[in-house]
Amino acid sequence: MSGVQQxxxxxxxxxxxAEIIAEYLYYGINSILFQRGIYPSETFNHAVKYGLTILISSDDGIKKFLDAVLDQIKEWLxxxxxxxxxxxxxxVNTKEVxxxxxxxxxYEGTVGSDGAPEVGNKPLKDIQxxxxxxIRQITASVTYLPLLDCICSFDLLIYTLDDTAVPEEWSETEPCIIANSQEVRLRTFSTSLHKMETIVSYKADG
Structure with a gap:
């Protein structure tokens, strides 16, 4: 019986x-907001997740915005x-990205020949x-990313398939390009059904 339970x-x-991916995005985005100084440090609270202390915004507007975006992303995942x-x-002043x-x-999962739903079997502790x-790499990114010495804002863009039904309150936008950019690829992680790669691009000097 122990084998079956395991x-x-x-x-x-x-x-x-999809829940695991959305949860990572929530903590990852919050960590970026704190590490990059987008909002004052006193507006963040400590949370323990993945065995780490992560700073989470206490601003109700930001929380409501992230919840709405990530709830939608879960469905699309x-x-x-x-x-x-x-x-x-x-x-904020120049509108430059x-x-x-x-x-x-x-997407890594496959549906069985019997039409059974996709199921992964990777241990949660390994995923976490x-x-x-x-998350450690996101925290360490401040050591090489240029200082953001101006007032900044953030937005979230979601790239979907063409046939995706989009809520009315969402709008289409153009891709945001950084001129003369450099990029750093962070580690990937996999749930065995979804694989997530995180890449940061930034404006290079000169």
């Missing part, structure tokens, strides 16, 4: 995998409609260890 505890459904979420950091964080999704490594 197998059950390791099973991850497509929706469960289950439907395999989303390819990428991009966090864009822009100068200074930094871009791309969270790229690939991989996510921990990525």
């Amino acid at each position: 197998k059950t505890s390791n099973e991850i459904t497509l929706r469960g995998s 289950v439907q395999k409609k989303v390819n990428k979420l991009t966090m864009v950091i822009t100068s 200074l930094e871009r964080w791309d969270f790229c999704v690939k 260890k991989e996510i921990q490594d990525v």
Whole structure:
């Protein structure tokens, strides 16, 4: 019986995998907002996740915005409609894009020949260890990213398949390009159903 119980505890459904991805995005985006100084440090609270202390915005507007975006992303991940979420950091005064964080999704699961739903079997602790490594890299990014010495804002762009039904309150936009940019690829992690790659692009000197 112990073998069966172990197998059950390791099973991850497509929706469960989408929850893991959305949760990573929530903590990752919050960490970026803090590390890059987009909002005052006193507006963040400590939270413990993935064995790390992560700073989370206490601003109700930011929390409401992130919840709405990530709830929608979860549905699109289950439907395999989303390819990428991009966090864009822009100068408030000049509107110039200074930094871009791309969270790229690939779908790894396969449906069985009997039509059974996709199920992953990667242990949650292994997934969380991989996510921990990525969050550590986000935290360390301040050592090489240029100082953002102006007032900045952020926005989130979601890249979906063409046939995706988009809520009315959402609008289409052009890709945000950084002129003369450099990029750093962070570690990837996989739930065995979704694979997530995180890339930061920034304006190079000169």
